[in-house]
């Protein structure tokens with residue numbers, strides 16, 4: 001049976017690549033795209049999600065969600081990574097389709113109630129929509145099958161600060177709520193995504209296999225590659241957001257470890273996802289904290305082949 005998912009997203013170039021990967025996956029049913037601010041403001045994220053659905057010919061609900069962090073001022077966004085409109089050098093035409101009128105959080109709650117025990121929430125942006133959904137429906141952890149996120153840095157450096165990864169740093173208090181809820185959460189952070197660079201030939205192959213979807217990824221990824229290649233000899237980019245989706249379909253490609261997690265909300269440790277594997281600390285601050293699963297290793301060659309084969313379908 002296909003995995004029913006809600007993809008919570010802030011498109012974004014690697015979001016686009018991940019969304020198309022989900023659409024192309026025969027064993028994934030995307031119930032809807034719920035958008036959130038992050039790489040771009042939420043209004044742009046929502047329009048971009050509609051654009052991606054139109055390109056892929058997918059008629060599914062797209063919702064607009066939270067536009068601000070749980071605590072603190074409006075975000076500064078990541079146009080320097082994803083371009084002025086979130087798609088590199090490309091300025092998309094205004095989509096013709098319309099948003100579902102519900103908020104992202106309400107849509108998550110509605111789907112969880114409609115398909116109890118069946119829905120996996122796949123979050124590839126900041127976690128405000130999931131935190132709000134938990135407030136709207138405190139029974140949400142019992143209603144969903146699980147939560148899988150791209151975000152965090154457990155045993156490696158961050159990418160916004162030395163400690164924090166962008167999605168968690170962007171809404172640390174929301175992340176604290178989501179990591180603290182009583183559900184089965186698996187985290188795909190920089191531990192695996194930054195360890196897996198993709199070369200220009202990868203996006204060229206995606207285009208060869210799928211002119212429309214792969215071609216869009218290749219075109220938008222040029223700007224993204226400029227950013228990622230600025231301080232290194234080789235030309236690369238990182239498709240962070242597709243990792244939790246690949247795991248859903250092929251868990252055997254990944255190694256996971258389990259540990260107690262805390263999210264930093266202070267000035268210096270904002271957005272840090274510190275993970276203490278079980279039995280490694282005497283502190284109750286950690287031992288009483290929730291446990292999550294964290295991806296620590298991935299088979300790069302097989303992952304890349306999975307993306308290529310799926311785009312080719």
Ligand code: BDR
Pocket residue numbers: 012013014015039078081124125150159165166167240241
């Ligand atoms: C994450 O931040 C965003 O720039 C990407 O879309 C990804 O979700 C990587 O840190």
Ligand code: CA
Pocket residue numbers: 009010011012014015038039124125241
């Ligand atoms: Ca993202």
